[in-house]
Amino acid sequence: MGLVRLLKSQFVLHLLIIYVFLVSGVIVNVLQLCTLPLWLVSKRFARKVNIRLGYCIMSQMVALLEWWSATECTLYTDPESFPLYGKENAVVVLNHNFEIDFLCGWTFCERFGVLGSSKVLAKKELAFVPIIGWMWYFLEIVFCKRKWEDDRKTVAKSIQNLHDYPENFWFLLHCEGTRFTPKKHEISMQVAESKGIPKLKYHLLPRTKGFWLTVQNLRGNAAAVYDSTLNFRNNESPTLLGLMSGRKYHADLYVRRIPLDTIPEDEAECAAWLHKLYQEKDSFQEHYAQTGRFPGPIKSPSRRPWSLINWLFWSSLLLYPLFLLFVQLISSGSMLTIVSSVALCVAVSVGSRWMIGQTEIDRGSSYGNKVSVNNH
Numbered sequence: 001m002g003l004v005r006l007l008k009s010q011f012v013l014h015l016l017i018i019y020v021f022l023v024s025g026v027i028v029n030v031l032q033l034c035t036l037p038l039w040l041v042s043k044r045f046a047r048k049v050n051i052r053l054g055y056c057i058m059s060q061m062v063a064l065l066e067w068w069s070a071t072e073c074t075l076y077t078d079p080e081s082f083p084l085y086g087k088e089n090a091v092v093v094l095n096h097n098f099e100i101d102f103l104c105g106w107t108f109c110e111r112f113g114v115l116g117s118s119k120v121l122a123k124k125e126l127a128f129v130p131i132i133g134w135m136w137y138f139l140e141i142v143f144c145k146r147k148w149e150d151d152r153k154t155v156a157k158s159i160q161n162l163h164d165y166p167e168n169f170w171f172l173l174h175c176e177g178t179r180f181t182p183k184k185h186e187i188s189m190q191v192a193e194s195k196g197i198p199k200l201k202y203h204l205l206p207r208t209k210g211f212w213l214t215v216q217n218l219r220g221n222a223a224a225v226y227d228s229t230l231n232f233r234n235n236e237s238p239t240l241l242g243l244m245s246g247r248k249y250h251a252d253l254y255v256r257r258i259p260l261d262t263i264p265e266d267e268a269e270c271a272a273w274l275h276k277l278y279q280e281k282d283s284f285q286e287h288y289a290q291t292g293r294f295p296g297p298i299k300s301p302s303r304r305p306w307s308l309i310n311w312l313f314w315s316s317l318l319l320y321p322l323f324l325l326f327v328q329l330i331s332s333g334s335m336l337t338i339v340s341s342v343a344l345c346v347a348v349s350v351g352s353r354w355m356i357g358q359t360e361i362d363r364g365s366s367y368g369n370k371v372s373v374n375n376h
């Protein structure tokens with residue numbers, strides 16, 4: 001193991017990374033709170049400010065992937081579509097197999113300049129994750145309960161609100177609704193069989209209602225659907241803790257641009273269209289398993305320095321006072337102060353471990369573990 005690799009694996013460094021993330025995150029959340037009166041004066045300006053504040057948080061995690069772990073992200077796409085990425089609103093349909101797929105998504109957002117304005121249809125539980133969830137509230141992220149009876153109105157309304165959004169955004173949809181596990185796969189293939197839909201090998205059966213609702217409500221606002229299929233080389237199973245330890249992964253993303261107005265408006269036809277899309281995605285994954293690459297040419301955007309600059313800025317701002325505090329603590333010699341500081345560190349470690357746990361598939365929800373039925 002090289003010296004740099006050894007350094008990156010040190011727990012104390014991970015604690016420092018988490019400290020910078022948490023403290024800067026709370027500062028940004030407070031600043032976001034301060035923008036509340038601004039929304040009454042100029043919604044457009046308030047949104048633009050929040051896009052930049054959100055960037056300060058999200059890009060730290062992107063920097064962890066791009067600069068700390070030096071993970072490589074390769075984009076397979078056609079050169080005609082490439083110039084449009086980042087220059088239009090789009091719905092992104094992405095498979096949901098990996099613990100850091102959200103972070104790879106953010107990385108591509110960063111490279112195409114839409115990180116601060118990126119959107120997602122996220123499960124409600126994520127709204128309560130400190131810093132990220134609170135930040136999302138101000139970024140108008142769309143949350144769902146994964147209960148169609150409740151979601152059909154609230155989701156449609158939240159998406160409609162994006163019609164006058166002042167910057168280009170990508171709206172991410174994990175149509176599978178939950179992360180892939182062998183058990184969830186087995187159940188969803190039973191559903192596929194009962195509906196006479198061809199079985200999928202690498203994906204769960206997509207939930208079609210959220211996709212239909214999103215496309216219908218973004219007509220005239222978003223120009224295209226970016227069908228995106230993600231995989232990692234050498235059967236890697238990347239994790240956030242792995243990234244923090246400086247482990248380098250190799251992500252491959254295959255993106256096809258599909259004009260949104262070619263997608264059927266009728267709900268049943270739209271559902272059939274999505275099922276067909278997932279069968280195609282499955283064939284791309286099969287191609288990847290066989291050949292180690294996706295079809296089509298590579299046109300990768302390179303990483304930009306901004307996420308690193310932002311990270312260095314917050315680190316230099318927050319690590320110096322921590323150092324002073326540490327020196328003061330030691331020189332005070334007070335046992336009570338030292339013990340309470342250690343207790344605070346332990347509490348923060350446990351709290352941040354819980355946050356990281358939100359990304360872990362083993363700690364995932366039971367959604368999709370049984371067949372759900374809608375009463376409609």
Ligand SMILES: CC/C=C\C/C=C\C/C=C\C/C=C\C/C=C\C/C=C\CCC(=O)SCCNC(=O)CCNC(=O)[C@H](O)C(C)(C)COP(=O)(O)OP(=O)(O)OC[C@H]1O[C@@H](n2cnc3c(N)ncnc32)[C@H](O)[C@@H]1OP(=O)(O)O
Pocket residue numbers: 085092094102103104105106108109118119120121122123126144145146147148149151170171172173174175176177178187188191204205206207208209210211226228255368369370371372373374
């Ligand atoms: C150039 C570069 C391009 C791209 C770069 C890539 C990405 C960058 C883009 C943006 C990045 C932005 C942000 C990223 C940051 C963070 C994101 C992190 C995570 C958040 C993700 C999540 O939280 S995923 C979970 C929430 N989201 C969803 O669930 C969306 C999908 N779900 C739906 O659409 C649902 O329909 C619903 C939620 C709207 C409603 O849920 P409900 O459960 O009520 O579902 P359904 O009505 O769909 O269910 C009933 C139907 O399903 C059938 N059924 C029943 N059981 C099962 C089963 N086990 N499996 C499959 N299907 C089942 C049932 O028969 C019903 O069928 P119908 O025919 O009646 O529909």
Ligand SMILES: CCCCCCCCCCCCCCCC(=O)OC[C@@H](O)COP(=O)(O)O
Pocket residue numbers: 017018021060061064099102123126129132174177178179352355356358359363364365366367
């Ligand atoms: C600089 C880095 C410091 C890192 C500190 C820790 C930050 C933790 C951030 C938590 C972000 C949470 C995003 C998780 C996205 C996700 O993948 O959610 C899962 C859902 O889709 C589906 O859930 P499920 O049904 O359980 O599979």
